[in-house]
Amino acid sequence: MDHFAIPPGRFLLSAGLDDAIRRSCAAPQRRAKEAHPVFAFVAALGGMGARVGDVCRALGLAFDEGAVLGRCRIDYDAPLTVDTGYDVAARVVSLERKASRRFGAADHLTLGMTVSAAGRPHARVSLTTIMPAPGPAVQAPA
Amino acid sequence: MSAWELGAVPAEAMALWCEALGDDNAIHVDPAAAEALGFGPRTVNPGPTNLAYLLNMVMEARPDREICSIEAALLGNVLAGDGVLARGTWDQDTCDAELVVAPDNVVLRARIETDGRDSDDGEGFRSQRL
Numbered sequence: 360m361d362h363f364a365i366p367p368g369r370f371l372l373s374a375g376l377d378d379a380i381r382r383s384c385a386a387p388q389r390r391a392k393e394a395h396p397v398f399a400f401v402a403a404l405g406g407m408g409a410r411v412g413d414v415c416r417a418l419g420l421a422f423d424e425g426a427v428l429g430r431c432r433i434d435y436d437a438p439l440t441v442d443t444g445y446d447v448a449a450r451v452v453s454l455e456r457k458a459s460r461r462f463g464a465a466d467h468l469t470l471g472m473t474v475s476a477a478g479r480p481h482a483r484v485s486l487t488t489i490m491p492a493p494g495p496a497v498q499a500p501a
Numbered sequence: 502m503s504a505w506e507l508g509a510v511p512a513e514a515m516a517l518w519c520e521a522l523g524d525d526n527a528i529h530v531d532p533a534a535a536e537a538l539g540f541g542p543r544t545v546n547p548g549p550t551n552l553a554y555l556l557n558m559v560m561e562a563r564p565d566r567e568i569c570s571i572e573a574a575l576l577g578n579v580l581a582g583d584g585v586l587a588r589g590t591w592d593q594d595t596c597d598a599e600l601v602v603a604p605d606n607v608v609l610r611a612r613i614e615t616d617g618r619d620s621d622d623g624e625g626f627r628s629q630r631l
Contacts, residue, residue, distance in 0.1 A: 376521060383514035384553045385507055387560050396560075396568045397553040401521050404549070410523040425538035426526055427578070428548030433571045 365414060365449040370406025370474070372398055374441040392440040399433045399482035403472035406447035411470070411488065418454065420466050421493040429467060429489040437481045439474070445481065448473045452485065462491035503596065505558035505587040510546050512581035518547045532581075546579040551609050555598045558587040559613050566594065566615035577608035589613070 377394045380386070386395055404411055415422035439445070452469040459465035467487050474482040515529045527534035528545040536542045552573055559568065579585055579602055589598035594616060600609035 379517055380521065380553070383511070383517050384550055384557065386553065386557045387564075390564075395553065396556050397549055400549045400552065401518075405521050405523045407523075410525060412525045422526065425528060425540065427545075428575050430575065431548075431552070431571070431573050435567075435569055438567060 363418065363451050365451065365470075366408030368406045368408035368447045368449070370402040370445045370447055372402060372439060372441055372443050372445060377441045389441070392442070394439040394441050396435070396438070398439045399435060399474060399484055400431065400486070402439065402445050402474045403447055403449070403482065403484040404486070406445055406474065407449035407470075407472055408447070409449075414451070414470070415468060415488065415490065418451075418468065419493075420454075420468060421490045422488075424491045424493070426488050426490040429487040431484065431486040433485075434483045435481070436483070437479070439481055443476055446475045448475070456492055459489070459491070464492035465489050466492045503558050503562035503587075503589045503591065503598075505554065505561060507554060507585050510550075510579055510581055510583050510585060512544050514550070515544055515547060515581070518550050522547060522549060535580075540578060541580060543580040543582060546581070546583075548575050548609075551575065551579050551585070551600055552611065554585055554587045554600055555589070555609065555611050555613065558589055558598065559596055559615065562589070562591075562596075563615060566617065569614045569616045571611055571613050573609060573611035575609050577602070577606060579608055 412422045449472040452471045455467045467489050469487045472484045473480050519529050529547050532544050535544050583602050586601045589596040596613045598611045599607050
């Protein structure tokens with residue numbers, strides 16, 4: 360999948376958004392400027408230069424047939440803070456077709472993202488989205 | 502053992518998460534779309550929101566710790582109105598956590614590693630360990 364480029368993007372993590380996300384999931388109140396740690400994930404996905412659905416559609420995947428998140432890994436280099444702009448670099452790591460109890464066959468798309476501020480990485484995120492496989496098998500990347 | 506509970510997942514919060522995530526998957530905001538795709542007649546909570554519940558548990562249980570890494574497998578769905586229970590067992594700095602929908606349906610498992618807040622370089626960045 361090296362040929363498929365996801366443009367870089369940016370995510371503004373405002374105090375207001377952190378407050379709203381915390382309220383929505385009954386999270387504890389913020390300590391100083393430290394954002395909820397789930398923002399590593401939110402900034403990675405929300406800040407990359409294309410929507411995840413558009414990435415999937417551009418790859419010919421059935422995002423609109425009920426895509427779900429399958430796995431994720433987040434490694435933190437530093438806490439994310441509010442009122443900070445983050446640069447997000449994203450790439451397609453792998454695309455695999457696997458047998459699925461739910462769908463019969465499913466496509467597993469893994470994206471890798473780095474969330475950085477002022478040139479320093481704050482979080483490295485890997486996430487796998489699973490979708491029912493449409494039509495003929497997708498060729499796995501080399 | 503740590504635990505954290507939410508009595509009913511709010512449907513109206515899902516749109517906020519979708520906007521922040523740039524996720525236009527209709528199963529999160531349109532009950533008809535969720536039903537048409539086999540999820541039943543309620544909207545599906547975004548996966549990162551479910552992960553946030555586990556992180557809430559860790560933050561409440563160990564407010565002196567900083568989260569270093571998360572490895573998570575999403576095994577099932579949480580629907581609008583579901584009650585959820587996050588629970589975790591600790592081995593020193595590591596929490597093996599799971600999110601359960603009543604009565605006992607595990608929908609998310611994660612290993613969450615934490616560290617003390619005194620190991621950064623003064624700018625919030627962790628020291629490199631050799």
